[in-house]
Amino acid sequence: MKEWIHLRIRRQDGPETPPYWQTFRLPYAPDQNVVSVLMCLRENPMTTDGRQVEPVAWDHNCMEEVCGSCAMSINGVPRPSCSALIDDLEQPIVLEPLPKFPVVRDLLVDRARMDAGLRRVKAWIEIDGIWDIHEGAPRISPAEWSASYLYSRCMSCGCCMAACPQFGPQSDFIGPAPLAQVRLMNAHPTGRYDKTERLHRIMASGGLSDCGNAQNCVRVCPKEIPLTTAIGELGRQTTLQSLKDLFGQG
Amino acid sequence: MNASLDHIHFLLRRLHSLFGLIPIGAFLTFHLWENSQSRFGADHYNLEVVSALQEMNYLPFIELFVIALPLLLHAAYGLAISGQMRAELSRYPYARNRFYWLQRISGIGILAFLLFHVGTTRIQGLWQPAVRDDLYGHMQTLLTDPLVFGLYTLGLLLSVFHLVNGLSTMAIVWGLTTSAQAQRLFGYLCIGLGLLLGAIGIHGLLGFLP
Numbered sequence: 001m002k003e004w005i006h007l008r009i010r011r012q013d014g015p016e017t018p019p020y021w022q023t024f025r026l027p028y029a030p031d032q033n034v035v036s037v038l039m040c041l042r043e044n045p046m047t048t049d050g051r052q053v054e055p056v057a058w059d060h061n062c063m064e065e066v067c068g069s070c071a072m073s074i075n076g077v078p079r080p081s082c083s084a085l086i087d088d089l090e091q092p093i094v095l096e097p098l099p100k101f102p103v104v105r106d107l108l109v110d111r112a113r114m115d116a117g118l119r120r121v122k123a124w125i126e127i128d129g130i131w132d133i134h135e136g137a138p139r140i141s142p143a144e145w146s147a148s149y150l151y152s153r154c155m156s157c158g159c160c161m162a163a164c165p166q167f168g169p170q171s172d173f174i175g176p177a178p179l180a181q182v183r184l185m186n187a188h189p190t191g192r193y194d195k196t197e198r199l200h201r202i203m204a205s206g207g208l209s210d211c212g213n214a215q216n217c218v219r220v221c222p223k224e225i226p227l228t229t230a231i232g233e234l235g236r237q238t239t240l241q242s243l244k245d246l247f248g249q250g
Numbered sequence: 251m252n253a254s255l256d257h258i259h260f261l262l263r264r265l266h267s268l269f270g271l272i273p274i275g276a277f278l279t280f281h282l283w284e285n286s287q288s289r290f291g292a293d294h295y296n297l298e299v300v301s302a303l304q305e306m307n308y309l310p311f312i313e314l315f316v317i318a319l320p321l322l323l324h325a326a327y328g329l330a331i332s333g334q335m336r337a338e339l340s341r342y343p344y345a346r347n348r349f350y351w352l353q354r355i356s357g358i359g360i361l362a363f364l365l366f367h368v369g370t371t372r373i374q375g376l377w378q379p380a381v382r383d384d385l386y387g388h389m390q391t392l393l394t395d396p397l398v399f400g401l402y403t404l405g406l407l408l409s410v411f412h413l414v415n416g417l418s419t420m421a422i423v424w425g426l427t428t429s430a431q432a433q434r435l436f437g438y439l440c441i442g443l444g445l446l447l448g449a450i451g452i453h454g455l456l457g458f459l460p
Contacts, residue, residue, distance in 0.1 A: 076341050163342060165350065171334045200257065209263035212335065213419040214350035216342045218430075229428050236425020242260065 002028045005037055006048075006092035009056055012103045015110075019103070023048045023092065034081035034095065035060045035070055038107075058107035065222060068157030071098050072107045078162035080222050099162040100169070114156050117178035121207075122198050125191040138189030151184035151230060153223040160217035160227055172206035176217040176227040179208060183230035186237065199234075199241040208234050266327045267423055269320040270416045277317055278413055282406075282450045288457030292386040300385045313372075321364075328357045349415050356408040363405030389458045399455065406451040414444035 007024040025048050026040055035058075042055045058081070060070040065083040073096035074084045086093070101109035140148070154177055161167045161175035182198045185191035202208040208231065217227045244250060287299050306312070337351040370392060375381040381388045393399045418440040421427040427436045 165337045165347070166334055168336050170336060173334070203257040203260040205259040207260075209260055209423070210334065211423075212350050213346065213422055214337070214342075214344075215346040216344065219342065219344055226430060228422070228433065229430060232422045232425055232428035232433065234425075235423050236428060238260070239264075239425050242264070 002091075004028055005032070005086055007037065007041070008092045008094045009107070010094075010096040011056065011106050012097070013054075013105065015102060015104060022053060030087065032086040034072075034074060034084045034086070034089075034093065035063060037086060037093075038081070038095075056107060057105040059109075066155055068155030071157035071159050071162070071222075072096065072109075073099055073162070078159040078220055080157055080159070083222060098158055100164075100167055101158060101162070109158075111156070111158050114158050114161065114175075114177060117174035118156070118181060120174060121178045121182045121201050122194055123178060123181035123185055125185060125188055126194060127190060140189060144187065148184055148187050150225055151180050154180055154184075154225055155223065157222065159220045159222060160225075163216040163220040165214050165216065166210055166212045171210060173210035174202075174206055176211070176231065179211070179234060180225055180227050180230040183233055195237075196241065199238055202234065203238055203242070208238055262327060264424075266324055266331075267416075267420050269324045270413070271420060273316050273320050274324055275413045275417065278409055279447065282410075282447055282454060286450045286454035286457065288386065288389070288454050290457075292384070292390075295386045296384055300382075304382065325357070325361050328354075329361075332357065353412060353415050353419070356412045359408045360405065360412055363401065363408065366401065367405060386458065390460060393455060393458045394460065399459075402455055403452065406455065407448060410444050410447045410451060413447070414440040417443070 005026045005028050007026070009022055009024065010019050011022055012019040024041055024046070026037060032040075038056060038058055038060075045053050045055045047053055058070065058072065060082065061067040062069075063082045065080050068080065070081040071078060072081050073094075074081060075090060075094050076096075078098055081095075095107060097103045097107050098109045098111075101111055101113065104110050156177060158175075158177065160177050164173070164175055166173045167175045179202060182202055186195045186198055211231055213228075213231075215228050218225075221227055284299060284303070288295050303309070332354040335351070335354050337347065337354075339348060339351055371381065371385070371388070375385075393402060418433075418437045421436050422433060427433045
């Protein structure tokens with residue numbers, strides 16, 4: 001029976017200040033996850049060598065792996081901390097901010113780039129226009145629905161982008177998550193109206209063709225979204241789109 | 251205005267991808283097959299294989315515009331985009347991630363090998379007719395040196411890897427394979443093709459040895 005939970009946390013006081021490491025030790029309790037342990041730590045933030053320090057800042061919300069806000073690097077792998085169970089993790093548990101995203105403080109990162117990517121690819125469906133475009137309920141076959149449902153589970157946690165070797169400050173690649181939303185929105189009966197525009201947006205610099213097919217994204221995605229299938233399907237859609245652009249509509 | 255003509259980025263990427271297969275990949279396949287005939291000896295190789303190619307009409311145009319220029323464009327653009335890579339191999343030790351890394355590293359290795367390879371064969375042959383007349387003898391002298399033989403083997407294997415891995419990712423890029431299963435199966439097909447091309451290439455290299 002374990003007595004302690006050992007944590008090693010990479011801390012940073014502000015966006016511009018250098019990071020540093022601190023270790024913590026908390027009494028073991030069964031069925032904890034990383035978020036609940038961080039909550040316990042917040043009550044008495046004392047390092048292993050007995051120093052009282054500022055509580056660790058991190059982001060969390062739903063506690064059921066649907067909001068995506070608590071993603072961080074846990075033992076080197078990006079994943080949501082609410083679904084990272086202490087009993088499954090090797091100790092000391094090494095917590096770092098989600099890689100590739102700018103640190104705000106401690107384990108709190110700025111995921112504005114995720115939002116910018118979703119905005120850029122028009123990851124929504126226009127339901128209002130100057131005329132009514134909603135003629136009855138859009139029909140989707142059960143097969144199409146179940147394929148698209150996989151992509152609708154994306155919670156914008158950013159793990160796929162953190163694991164992507166092409167994504168980061170060195171490039172303007174939008175990353176796998178916004179691309180998967182193009183796959184989802186382009187399949188929707190109403191979303192299809194903007195398919196061409198979405199495809200043109202991902203055909204520009206930083207879009208689909210900046211993917212290097214390392215396929216780490218699909219390995220780390222906590223929602224098991226078939227990101228590489230989305231990328232292949234968008235490859236086909238952009239191939240056809242470029243033929244239409246070059247030779248005219250078919 | 252034509253939207254995808256605006257997207258020069260997209261067209262460049264797809265052209266870079268296409269050039270890897272046609273003409274460069276096709277040429278590599280032909281080149282390995284052609285040189286696998288080294289096993290039939292100096293006379294057959296020099297008189298049947300090499301001279302038939304050297305006597306082809308429009309050969310300089312083919313060499314320049316079908317081989318050299320696409321290769322240079324593919325290499326230059328590949329080098330330009332390889333700086334985007336931030337591979338973390340120990341953190342993500344998956345095969346596709348390693349292949350992704352090796353694809354870029356092998357590209358640089360192949361470029362260095364080709365400078366040596368083309369420099370000591372085709373370019374050297376420009377001012378040394380003896381190299382052209384007895385290419386078999388020239389290759390034999392080169393490859394008898396274990397260092398050169400090692401370099402050629404490495405260059406060959408890197409090139410074959412770069413071609414077949416490029417082919418497997420090209421299928422995803424162009425949208426031929428979309429499902430994970432299709433990508434996996436096509437990957438195995440590419441591995442098979444790579445083993446075949448590697449065997450043909452090594453067979454050819456061995457054929458030059460005395």
